[in-house]
Amino acid sequence: MSALLQARDLHKRFGGVRAVQGISLEVEADSVFALIGPNGAGKSTMMNLLSGTYQPDAGELVFGGVSLAGLPAYRRARLGIARTFQKIRLFRQLSLLDNVLAGFHLHHKVPAWQYLFPAAAFWRDWRTCREEAMALLDFVGLADRAHERAGALAYGQQRLLEIARALATRPRLFMLDEPAAGLNGGEVEFLLGRLREMGTRGITVVVVEHNMELVMNVADHVFVMDHGEYLFQGTPAEVQANPAVIAAYLGGEFA
Amino acid sequence: MMARTDQAFMMPPSRWVGYLVALALIVAAPLVLGTPYWRGILVVCAMNVLLALSLNLVLGYTGQLNLGQSAFFAIGAYVSVILVRSHGWNFWLAMVAASAAAGVAGLLLAAFAVRLRGHYLGIASLGFAVITYQVLVNWERVTEGVRGIYGIMPPPPIVLPGLPEISFGNSLALFWLVGGIAFVVYWMLDNLVRSPVGETLRALREDEVSAASLGINGARWKAFAFGLASTIAGLAGCFYPGFVGTLVPDAFNIVESFTMLAMVIVGGMGTMIGPVIGAVVLTFLPELLRSAGELRLMIYGIALTLVVLFMPGGILQLVQIVRTRLAPRADGGGSR
Numbered sequence: 001m002s003a004l005l006q007a008r009d010l011h012k013r014f015g016g017v018r019a020v021q022g023i024s025l026e027v028e029a030d031s032v033f034a035l036i037g038p039n040g041a042g043k044s045t046m047m048n049l050l051s052g053t054y055q056p057d058a059g060e061l062v063f064g065g066v067s068l069a070g071l072p073a074y075r076r077a078r079l080g081i082a083r084t085f086q087k088i089r090l091f092r093q094l095s096l097l098d099n100v101l102a103g104f105h106l107h108h109k110v111p112a113w114q115y116l117f118p119a120a121a122f123w124r125d126w127r128t129c130r131e132e133a134m135a136l137l138d139f140v141g142l143a144d145r146a147h148e149r150a151g152a153l154a155y156g157q158q159r160l161l162e163i164a165r166a167l168a169t170r171p172r173l174f175m176l177d178e179p180a181a182g183l184n185g186g187e188v189e190f191l192l193g194r195l196r197e198m199g200t201r202g203i204t205v206v207v208v209e210h211n212m213e214l215v216m217n218v219a220d221h222v223f224v225m226d227h228g229e230y231l232f233q234g235t236p237a238e239v240q241a242n243p244a245v246i247a248a249y250l251g252g253e254f255a
Numbered sequence: 256m257m258a259r260t261d262q263a264f265m266m267p268p269s270r271w272v273g274y275l276v277a278l279a280l281i282v283a284a285p286l287v288l289g290t291p292y293w294r295g296i297l298v299v300c301a302m303n304v305l306l307a308l309s310l311n312l313v314l315g316y317t318g319q320l321n322l323g324q325s326a327f328f329a330i331g332a333y334v335s336v337i338l339v340r341s342h343g344w345n346f347w348l349a350m351v352a353a354s355a356a357a358g359v360a361g362l363l364l365a366a367f368a369v370r371l372r373g374h375y376l377g378i379a380s381l382g383f384a385v386i387t388y389q390v391l392v393n394w395e396r397v398t399e400g401v402r403g404i405y406g407i408m409p410p411p412p413i414v415l416p417g418l419p420e421i422s423f424g425n426s427l428a429l430f431w432l433v434g435g436i437a438f439v440v441y442w443m444l445d446n447l448v449r450s451p452v453g454e455t456l457r458a459l460r461e462d463e464v465s466a467a468s469l470g471i472n473g474a475r476w477k478a479f480a481f482g483l484a485s486t487i488a489g490l491a492g493c494f495y496p497g498f499v500g501t502l503v504p505d506a507f508n509i510v511e512s513f514t515m516l517a518m519v520i521v522g523g524m525g526t527m528i529g530p531v532i533g534a535v536v537l538t539f540l541p542e543l544l545r546s547a548g549e550l551r552l553m554i555y556g557i558a559l560t561l562v563v564l565f566m567p568g569g570i571l572q573l574v575q576i577v578r579t580r581l582a583p584r585a586d587g588g589g590s591r
Contacts, residue, residue, distance in 0.1 A: 051468065052467075053464065053467075053468075072467065073464075073467040073468055074467040074469075074471055074472045074473070077467070077468060077469055077470035078470050082469075083468050085465065089462050089465040090461075090462070091457065091458055091461035091462055091465070093461055094461060098457070102454045102455065102457070102471075104451065104454075105451065105455055105469050105470050106469075108451045110450075110451070114450075115446065115447055115451070115452050116446055116447060117443075118450070122450065125451070129451075165469070166469075168469075169469055169470060
């Protein structure tokens with residue numbers, strides 16, 4: 001077993017709503033793990049528990065052998081956990097380039113005094129960060145718009161920019177919350193290719209998704225939730241054939 | 256694709272030119288405005304530039320509403336004077352200590368900024384300024400309360416070997432001192448906000464949740480911004496008493512905080528040069544309007560309202576609009 005991320009018996013409730021009830025899961029390193037389920041299944045809550053936006057009421061979380069208990073989001077980012085948001089959260093007033101540059105926060109190797117008096121190390125860092133940022137923008141196909149304001153991008157492009165920004169943290173585990181929402185067919189195809197590419201670069205991907213085509217095409221392992229509880233897990237083919245999953249989806253919202 | 260990959264350059268020439276022009280203006284201004292009265296205004300102007308720069312770091316770059324900047328100005332002024340008068344400290348040493356004291360007070364306010372957002376932080380910082388003012392009024396044993404402290408000396412003369420003694424008894428030398436410090440502070444802040452630190456602060460301003468997802472510790476960086484900004488405001492405060500000669504709490508009424516806020520907003524917050532322009536305009540405008548007598552405050556108020564209503568980006572926005580009208584294809588690489 002080489003699980004990069006393990007969750008054991010996670011619970012989270014908001015007032016009387018039990019958003020997540022006793023979920024346990026294991027994400028294998030260098031795989032694409034999909035978390036699916038009808039609306040209100042607790043997928044986004046799971047995502048927020050894993051990334052540290054929320055802390056669980058009960059349960060354990062272990063990432064690469066390190067317990068995540070009580071660690072806030074910024075500390076988890078340091079361990080190599082990156083994420084995107086279901087409701088896009090870009091730095092809207094900043095340029096695309098500046099959005100990605102902010103993602104290098106953890107990786108500057110510059111003596112502090114050089115932030116006031118820039119010298120060789122500062123300019124070396126300045127240059128490599130910009131080159132890497134441009135490479136990441138190129139990776140999501142936005143390099144030619146690097147100096148535009150992020151808020152001016154079309155919806156689908158904003159999702160891609162969020163991916164580039166998160167990748168700048170150089171994650172080991174990358175969690176995407178509904179990356180295909182609001183994307184057109186061509187953009188979904190592009191995203192699929194990018195997710196596969198991340199897999200080959202040693203990034204483990206967790207994706208929460210409604211878009212079945214994307215899940216079936218890219219996931220190695222699919223985990224199904226319904227009403228905050230575990231429903232089923234397996235390969236995409238097994239999930240598609242499972243009667244309980246089909247019932248949950250047909251009973252709820254059509255995917 | 257990359258615009259500037261050449262490592263040989265350190266700073267684009269346009270910035271060097273800007274710095275040289277600013278230095279020339281600092282040197283020339285008190286020679287052109289030669290009367291003691293106008294030179295005095297220039298000293299006040301230099302202090303206001305420091306205050307506007309400091310507030311802008313918190314408000315414009317880090318996005319934290321701070322209505323209490325006058326408190327740090329006051330702490331710098333009182334701590335430096337008390338250390339010199341009652342404890343016999345050397346002024347320059349007292350200056351360092353007083354700036355540090357203001358910085359520590361800033362960290363205190365930052366502790367609130369971690370929990371409070373937007374208007375709530377505004378109210379808390381305003382409360383902080385009110386409390387500071389009340390302490391100055393009531394802690395008479397140390398601050399002399401409303402009676403005030405009189406006969407405060409300007410900074411002691413600097414003696415450099417081989418040069419005539421530099422005395423700060425006249426506002427010419429004092430302006431060059433405070434103006435010079437404002438120049439250095441501007442230069443350092445300008446470097447800072449262009450560095451990864453600036454990227455971090457702007458990220459925090461735009462969205463704290465996604466900043467955290469990038470590994471940014473919001474509490475730590477807010478504390479950094481508040482601490483640095485209040486240190487600078489405290490530094491400005493060190494020069495005020497020696498210039499006026501007296502020190503009374505009313506000089507640090509909370510209204511002063513709003514004047515500083517107006518300087519930042521009128522100039523253009525979240526830019527480096529904007530608050531400087533705002534500080535200069537709002538220092539000189541009331542003086543130029545003096546001939547308007549009773550109408551002075553009304554004109555001032557109306558002008559301020561118009562700017563906030565129609566130019567949220569401040570005077571700098573107006574300059575940029577005019578520039579883009581004149582030159583249809585300017586580079587769009589702003590960092591607001």
